[in-house]
Amino acid sequence: MTDIYGAAPAVEEPEDKAVYADYVDGTDPVMHRVSLELSRSHLNIIMPDGERILWPLDEVRALKDQAYSDGVVLAQGFDDMARLKVDNPFVAKELRAVAPRLNRAQPVTNWGRIGAWASGAVASVALIIFVLVPIMADQLATYLPPEGEQALGDATFEQIRGALGRENAAVRLCEDSDGLAAIDAMVDRLAPDDDLPYPVRIAVLDHELVNAFALPGGRVILFRGLIDEAENPEEVASILAHEIGHVVNRDPTRDALRSAGSIGVLGLLFGDFAGGTVVLMLANQLINAKYSQAAETGADDYAHDLMRDAGLDPAALGTIFQRLMDEYGDAEGIAAHFASHPQMIRRIESAQAASEGGEYGLPVITEAQWQDMRSMCGDSHAEQDAPEDDENGGGRIERRVDEPDAGRGGGTLGGEN
Template sequence: MTETQTRAAAFADFVAGERAVLTRVSVCLLAEGLELAQPDGQSVIWRWAELRAEPDQADKDALVISRSGDKVARLYLRDKNVKAQVRTRAPHLKKRDRAISVPKLVTWAGGAAASVAAIIFVLVPMMAAQLAVLLPPEGEKALGDTTFEQIRMALDETGLAGAAICEAPAGNAAMQAMYDRLNPASDLPYDIQIHILDHDMVNAFALPGGRIVFFRGLIEQAENPEEVAAVLAHEIGHVVNRDPTRDALRSAGSLGVLGLLFGDFAGGTIALFLANQLINASYSQSAEAVADDYAHELLDKAGVSPAALGTMFERLLAEHGDAEGIVAHFMSHPQMGERIAAAQAAVVEGQTYGSILEADAWRSLQTVCGGTSAVQSDQDLPDKKPWPGDD
């Protein structure tokens, strides 16, 4: 022992932190601090300035001491004299060390945010792109079927039966005739199904497995069947390129990651968000450009002016602005003006373009949901109205 060391003042229980095992140690009071002597003869000095009292301990009889800089080791003092000496000599006993420095906390938080962002914006899209190709047709169709029903329920304010599917035979036959006229040549392992929902939203979108959904509002807003055909051709382009499947997998993956972080994993909110995401699908600019090019070619081969792809959106933008419906969806892309211009530029000079539907068929399509307000007068019917590029 040194001259500054007193006799062994007491015994205490020590936990090093690696394991939840109490070790009986001898505690000696020194001028510079507490000396802890282990049973194996090793000793260490905890200096007075380093001692910190741990608050809110269940053991009320013991003074639980930790050491500044050591977050796991604990010393349990029960001897009244030693506890009194510690309280007297330790100048920073009640000081609370900052567990993590602010710069380090900011660094960790930034790293965590960057990791989540990398998962959502890099890893998940990469995996979705691979899975969209590898997913078997049965799985793709099942995903589309399930999502279609979720969307119908999400659009029904009553929450009972889902948004109604418009089933007027003549109107659906007109939509099918429009599809047959476009005659998309593809090697898809499933047939394309077109549905019209009785909802006033001005929109249309594609789902995995070959489903294309129109809303009544879009058909009512169209001035002629060529505008509807242009939207149909664009959505067919998305189906052919598997964009809906890729986007659904990406959205589900991203929402799953967020669900793990914030709760409600695979819950109702996740399903609702996924339905909303697919209704307002925002594909990449490259995907939109590819679908546009596909539509231009499809329309031209069918004898329909490719300018129809941009005309409806341009007119709706002028009438309604970019606040809602398909206008908000399509105008959300920064280069929408270029896409409209590209549709007009796709018109082949000297090519003769005509109507894609007869007047009676167009009337049937406008009333496919049972309404009559959208039917136009004879002078506004497509066979009376020329399109850009017509001779």
């Protein structure tokens, strides 16, 4: 058919109205981008190669405690390990309307069969937890979706605040505006530009603990006690760079997988990113963590490079390590992670060696900004600190690297004995 001028009308491209989701078959830990079709009785999952997987609607279940508040993570029945992650909130809402048993809890039945499974599993639990999980942690970490890592990190962050608080009150966060600006300036000077799926988010806790660590999903925690102990802002910057190194290397996510055990690993892989057991274990692990020498060396090397690239002396990392060891010995706080470490002197020497031959310019932040950072938690901590581990704090800061793909991971500053 032609128009009045004899020309054929333009053919409009058909609009792609397909609905997409992410699918894991429960055997091969690979996420597949699939399309969905909904019939009267089935949810049709169409694989990239055209294969169709049919889930009867009355067997579709929604996972509990999963991190996708706008979407939903689905399974077929209670025994199938396949998972379907639907991010589209409208599709998730439609599925909730048509799947009659979507939110049904798993029945506790057939205790004889459960007992037999439990008996048969006892012999393999030690193998899984102590052998297979550590071996697989490096590989499995790459399969956790970024939003899941962030949800796990956020939940662990709140757990840590509660664990270090007192009188049922969480440790407060420092939020003085001038202190926030100083933190921003320090991060801008370091300028980590790694290609990561989420930003680095920095929080300062008003607690006298002399430590710092990073969580899954890009959170980095600095404690007021560490800032108080630092003699100059470059020492704080070097520790922050070290933690960003853990972020980039995804050390906290790997640690979460190692800490979670087999059940926790399955939950993390298939949607339970805020599960209470994993969060509790990871919070305790981070507060008392000792990373392997390889992980600490990797974070140190990253910090050396980041400091040099920013025109800052990487020897600052070795300087604060040495002073804290001399001052605290093996007592508490950050020094407890370092003092008994047989490789600590080598790490200090490595920071000094990384400093050689470099040209270092202006301070990481101005003297005024440094004073703003040191006072950002206010004076309230003087009355709230106590010799026990139940101290409180005050105020809040949560800052983000401006690059949308700027950071991840982490751990404590210490190493494994």
